[in-house]
Amino acid sequence: MLSTTPRTTLGRSKERGSTDRDDLYEVLDTGLICHLGVVVDGHPMVVPTGYGRVGDTLYLHGSTGARSLRTGTGTDVCVTVTHLDGLVLARSIFHHSVNYRSAMIYGPARLVTDEDEREQGLRALAEQLAPGQWDYVRRPSRKELAATAVLALSLEEASVKIRRGGPVDEEEDYDLPVWAGVLPLVMSWGAPEPDSVLPEGIEAPVHILHRE
Amino acid sequence: MLSTTPRTTLGRSKERGSTDRDDLYEVLDTGLICHLGVVVDGHPMVVPTGYGRVGDTLYLHGSTGARSLRTGTGTDVCVTVTHLDGLVLARSIFHHSVNYRSAMIYGPARLVTDEDEREQGLRALAEQLAPGQWDYVRRPSRKELAATAVLALSLEEASVKIRRGGPVDEEEDYDLPVWAGVLPLVMSWGAPEPDSVLPEGIEAPVHILHRE
Numbered sequence: 001m002l003s004t005t006p007r008t009t010l011g012r013s014k015e016r017g018s019t020d021r022d023d024l025y026e027v028l029d030t031g032l033i034c035h036l037g038v039v040v041d042g043h044p045m046v047v048p049t050g051y052g053r054v055g056d057t058l059y060l061h062g063s064t065g066a067r068s069l070r071t072g073t074g075t076d077v078c079v080t081v082t083h084l085d086g087l088v089l090a091r092s093i094f095h096h097s098v099n100y101r102s103a104m105i106y107g108p109a110r111l112v113t114d115e116d117e118r119e120q121g122l123r124a125l126a127e128q129l130a131p132g133q134w135d136y137v138r139r140p141s142r143k144e145l146a147a148t149a150v151l152a153l154s155l156e157e158a159s160v161k162i163r164r165g166g167p168v169d170e171e172e173d174y175d176l177p178v179w180a181g182v183l184p185l186v187m188s189w190g191a192p193e194p195d196s197v198l199p200e201g202i203e204a205p206v207h208i209l210h211r212e
Numbered sequence: 213m214l215s216t217t218p219r220t221t222l223g224r225s226k227e228r229g230s231t232d233r234d235d236l237y238e239v240l241d242t243g244l245i246c247h248l249g250v251v252v253d254g255h256p257m258v259v260p261t262g263y264g265r266v267g268d269t270l271y272l273h274g275s276t277g278a279r280s281l282r283t284g285t286g287t288d289v290c291v292t293v294t295h296l297d298g299l300v301l302a303r304s305i306f307h308h309s310v311n312y313r314s315a316m317i318y319g320p321a322r323l324v325t326d327e328d329e330r331e332q333g334l335r336a337l338a339e340q341l342a343p344g345q346w347d348y349v350r351r352p353s354r355k356e357l358a359a360t361a362v363l364a365l366s367l368e369e370a371s372v373k374i375r376r377g378g379p380v381d382e383e384e385d386y387d388l389p390v391w392a393g394v395l396p397l398v399m400s401w402g403a404p405e406p407d408s409v410l411p412e413g414i415e416a417p418v419h420i421l422h423r424e
Binding site for chain 2: 046
């Protein structure tokens, strides 16, 4: 079960809220980037960035010099992951909507200092974006590790919203001679584009060529 | 030209920053949703939501009861629009990256009260997600308009970041027998799915059927 705190209890559209922890994992595990919200000098700042999950911990990373990460450490952050699945085209403008799956996680970001946990977090971050690459390419050197800040965020306080299905129209609008339904949005991987200086004979590995 | 204020001046990866206003328009006009950041009781909150642009004004909307919009009115918000274009697969984990285009807009959100501007904003919001629908379906009634809050955000303070192209590796890593390049991420529209109660004989209009 997901937590219910004042900010994870949906004020509106309660039927779209999910309290199933598996839904949270599904939204997070199938995403590629998140939007990280921090407060800088009292003002909000929303930055797109990578993430990875290990159990009930979300890992974020960045340069040790990045403003958004410096500010976020120890202070409250909000991480939002959104999948846009399609447009819901109704018979009236007012009832237009989108099908989506989104997760919001709130909490203090903890700077990870333990070397094992840092490596675990970085591996999760890499595997989230590009599964298979951690074991395929050169791993981080000591110097590279030192230049990378790893932050951990507990999944304790989280909410999930999901909308699926067709439009819901006003009763009297169903008679309008207007097409209504869903226009699905599909994300897919294109053909891998080799680096211009890649030597001949090096083929893309299966985990890239046949990524789902 | 885009503004340069402390928070729109990039602290890092300056070569990825763009100060071209046309880049800002391109990122915004080709997006579908944004992530709206607000500060609630001192804590950040990041909500995915729709938007529309008219000139140098961005419009957001929501129910008059929505918490994120209530909080945002008159106070500072941050709106971020991100396009993820592909994965940059390098010869080392450290140099893995993503190709993306993102825009961040900062400023106070103004509650729109003028009826003409409210309609203009709502039309821009609808056209952003589903171009052609405003003139095709039933427009908002007086009651529906009253239930919708429209917010305006100036594009005065904005920053754009764009990364394109292949990986940049450490000199000594170019000799590794490792594939490197870009895995493009492609978004496309699926076939329209008619509402289950749609009467026979109503075909999807061209602007939905052949949406680019």
